[in-house]
Amino acid sequence: MKRLIGVFMAVCFSIALFAENGHNLWLRNKSNNPVNIVSKKSSATLAIAKEELQQGWLGEANSTVTLLVKQDKTIKGDGFKLTTNNIQANTDLGILNGVYELLRRQQTGEAIQDAVINPSYELRLLNHWDNLDGSIERGYAGLSIFWRKGDDAFKVTETDKQLWKEYARANASIGINGSVLNNVNASPDMLKKETLERVKAIAEILRPYGIKTYLSIKFSSPAMIGGLKTSDPLDPEVITWWKNKVKEIYSIIPDFGGFLVKANSEGQPGPQDFGRTHADGANMLADAFKPFGGIVMWRAFVYSPSTEDRAKQAYNEFMPLDGQFRDNVIIQVKNGPVDFQPREPFSPLFGAMKKTSVMPELQITQEYLGHSTHLVFLSTMWEEFLKSETYQEGSGSTVARCTDGSIFPQKHTAIAGVSNIGLDTNWCGHHFAQSNWYAFGRLAWNDQLTSKQIADEWIKLTFNQTSSDNSKQPLFSPDWIVNFLNPVEEIMLESREAAVNYMMPLGLHHIFAGDHHYGPGPWYAPKGLRSDWTPPYYHKADSDGLGFDRSPTGSNAVSQYHEPLSSQLADPKTCPEIYLLWFHHLSWDYKMQNGKTLWDEICYRYDTGVQQVRDYQKEWDKAEPYVDSQRFGEVQSKLREQCKNAQIWKDACLLYFQQFSKRPIPYDIERPVNVLDELIKKDMKRH
């Protein structure tokens, strides 16, 4: 048994850099070479654009920059035309977007080439699952920045306004142009007068930054707060109530964006309560918005405890409605067919609904990916999703192209991300969780970006060391690039795969402990709980093997995908191994492509995940000389916890599945350190 492998370490230790608390996000640059700005027009938005240029210009000193609002057909929406010293756009917001692009390129050292730069999606929204009492569903970074309980719940303070302004600026800097201010599990009180007054105050801060406000609504509001006997969407009184409510909102917030609706989903009321369809409900609301240019985002996250595979239900329910929605309705579909798992195949609705505006809903908050404790860069997951080939209109019909208007003539294109923002000083709980907010904005603007580019930008903006001293330029020295940028980028780019490895490799999904969706709970199946809320429903471990059979011999969910993908997924030999157990129930001895048995491969995957996190710890510790002490220490502590968690995941899942596989964990793998019975007992005590 070998020990004491020593290497003499000559690395300099404990260089105490200035402390940073992370509140400035990726907007830490304070350099300001003098710059002359020429702009004929003035507006609140343009004033911000000028201020940003003056505070952040890193080009040649005393350059002249022209901001020109002028119609140009090559420029779409709030896109812009960029040259070294000129920004042209159709709108003031286009100018602001161009300014942020220009400054980012200066700060990251990216070349500025003459180009028209248009957004991939018209609407780029954050969804805040914030409740009126200030709590946030699946929020792991403190309480809501918008809502609070208590006597001053509706008082708008200077602190509120300052924070909302910082929030708006951060969003604007990455191209986000809309915010849904409250939880999709909405309170009817959201539509009450005093609440709307606060929405108005928020909207006023967000408006100059080009960010529209939206609200989630409860479908039964007419009965609950309107005094009506029903909320039936075809009832004339209900229709009138909503028309008036929308009108009232626009009288308060003239540029209001629209509604987001979770209906007939997980216990929420909806049109089906009255024998109506999702189309009936969505269209009724859309009609109320029509005069004001507002939109309705109607979520397709629906499933019920039937005998039908949960993964198939949204498709089954919405496909028949394709073509029946108003043109200001957008169907908002989660990336995968189940629920924001560490890895899912794309929802088969993407590309399949050809006569309906369909928008992806991504989850920035890490509900199923380690909350604000695990370092998981989600960009690679979203990139994998956006670049997934649907084959709906032949090769090249990626999810991105099916949703961004490249293929289908959608009236509206949009994308939403469920926010990870709260009152924590660093906004997101984990310093690296900021990168997910950043990545969502960047991908929403340009769905062809690579995660590598996004990570590269974000690291340079977030961790460059010269922004607080007096030099005018961030300096990316070869030393910094080799010893900080490259290893940290490698960690980020690999981190989601690591999480998949130590949580749910090979297509396993939803084997979380009940409720909290943080730790493992493959055993979790309390008596009487609906089976589709229990992990055994998803992993189907038995003495024969593991996995959910969604092939034609099983639930045939593969049939919801377009050929040739459908056939490819249907056969375990052609199904990508990353989705293997999503689509197939396979023998423990099933031979993987690398020659290992399924059981052994699972063991190696889990162990690999643990080793990956250990590697991140080492790399981060080595990076200490390049990071300010506060952020270094906070990330270091989180990585320690993540490593412990990864070990618990590995142990829990392997020991649980081993009860069925009755095979040894390969002996070259580090053994479990946790005891299954104790993990289960601890988990069950929580419930």
Add this chain to the structure above:
Amino acid sequence: MKRLIGVFMAVCFSIALFAENGHNLWLRNKSNNPVNIVSKKSSATLAIAKEELQQGWLGEANSTVTLLVKQDKTIKGDGFKLTTNNIQANTDLGILNGVYELLRRQQTGEAIQDAVINPSYELRLLNHWDNLDGSIERGYAGLSIFWRKGDDAFKVTETDKQLWKEYARANASIGINGSVLNNVNASPDMLKKETLERVKAIAEILRPYGIKTYLSIKFSSPAMIGGLKTSDPLDPEVITWWKNKVKEIYSIIPDFGGFLVKANSEGQPGPQDFGRTHADGANMLADAFKPFGGIVMWRAFVYSPSTEDRAKQAYNEFMPLDGQFRDNVIIQVKNGPVDFQPREPFSPLFGAMKKTSVMPELQITQEYLGHSTHLVFLSTMWEEFLKSETYQEGSGSTVARCTDGSIFPQKHTAIAGVSNIGLDTNWCGHHFAQSNWYAFGRLAWNDQLTSKQIADEWIKLTFNQTSSDNSKQPLFSPDWIVNFLNPVEEIMLESREAAVNYMMPLGLHHIFAGDHHYGPGPWYAPKGLRSDWTPPYYHKADSDGLGFDRSPTGSNAVSQYHEPLSSQLADPKTCPEIYLLWFHHLSWDYKMQNGKTLWDEICYRYDTGVQQVRDYQKEWDKAEPYVDSQRFGEVQSKLREQCKNAQIWKDACLLYFQQFSKRPIPYDIERPVNVLDELIKKDMKRH
């Protein structure tokens, strides 16, 4: 970052062997070739000897074995003369000892050569720290087998008697010939009539197995239960009281062994309370025992919160008394000068007290070595201690030879082990903790045995697979030897060094959390607590370095050792590195013999400890086909916990010491997964 190193594992899994619960200890053999026994004499002890032979004979079927009680000057005490088919001894107990030796050799396959085999120590005792309420101080294997609270506290049941008999047989089988039945922190009630009646019942069961009973007493008993005004050992009434009490005991238990006394130690009363010396106290009791042949074992475990180094105090207090004790007093000295730490140098009293009977006190229960959770084979620690060179009478004056009568003409030679036995089915809590009971007995019998031989015997006796089937011989197949015996033996022999590595390498000591002596607590120093009960007293970490300076520039504890050892220990360059920080406070940059700095070496040692336990997990898992399922699973679970604990030890100590060293943990070492503040908070919440 490398992943997925796979080796195809062809090892057979899940061979379910019959389950064993460990209750049969190393006495699992049930084979019984027919044997003829010739013995002229009969006694209860000889009856047991015959029964054991008849039930366990593995020699040639129908052999004749002669048991002969006949005086022989070459045979000492309860030793014996052994040939293949004959056992001769001076006493019946000698015959029984010979029978167990013969059977063990048959079972382990050790050759039986004609030889006189004498014990190293006359008295080979277990000390039970059992309280009258059934609890056991530092017991980790359930409640007392002797005492209990409740209505039937003094009722002697058949179950009691059966268990005591099994206990007696197990002890006899390894040569233990005495048991102190209660805690050294003794209750005065121990000497009350009803308690003594229960002692009598126990003694009757133990007697045929050659095991004498002893009791711990409270020195203030005359005042506490005798109605006297004082317990002054020179007070005539006190002297009379003890004489009468001893007489009373012998009237109940005619072969009573004597008293064990903890006096003026950790708050216990003693002669110093009355201005008398330890000699005054011990001699007074010894005089009371003289007529009955009983002895007094007087503990030298004394220290007080003075400015003097705790490690020096026992020597300072007892050395001046050398020669003042009666010849039926034995001074019982813990192996190390502090308190049963994972590693200590030997107490300087050994060999130094030349005119006094001195006996070593070892601790079988793992108070400071992971309780009944960690697999730590203590034999190597005791072997290291017994073979320590004192130089008191020139080279070869090992602790063993200084205490077993080889060098000094002690009236009595003795050795004691603090028992790890409780009501747990497997007696010791951890199946491998049985090996420590076994090893203590074997070393007490023969202080020249190697740990390797003891481990070899114990594994063969405890895990051979044929003892429960119908074959007549345990079979040690090459497969079993290579894949079970050798790796398990390697684990055992290395295990104490592993514990030292992950707990307190390089001479660190007593950095446990307060009270429980299980987990790490290098930080533990509550305000107002006497400093010699806090870890910082022992590790003395500061920005300069680490360790307790006991060199001539410090407390000069080295002066208590005999030359040339004293000078050797005084110089860090010649001090064995295993004791380095016990004797020296050294700079974090101190250069170790391997060229590493002290700080780096500490890091590597802690990490090595963790890796060693991980290796044990692997080896044990591989051994699954060779072990019955119950013991396999129970040991597997304990190893998991041990591994987690080792990681906590490493993280806690490295992160705590790093606050002073301000140096990085070498980057090729796996990073901590625990956060120091949280470990401290968790520890302090307990207090």
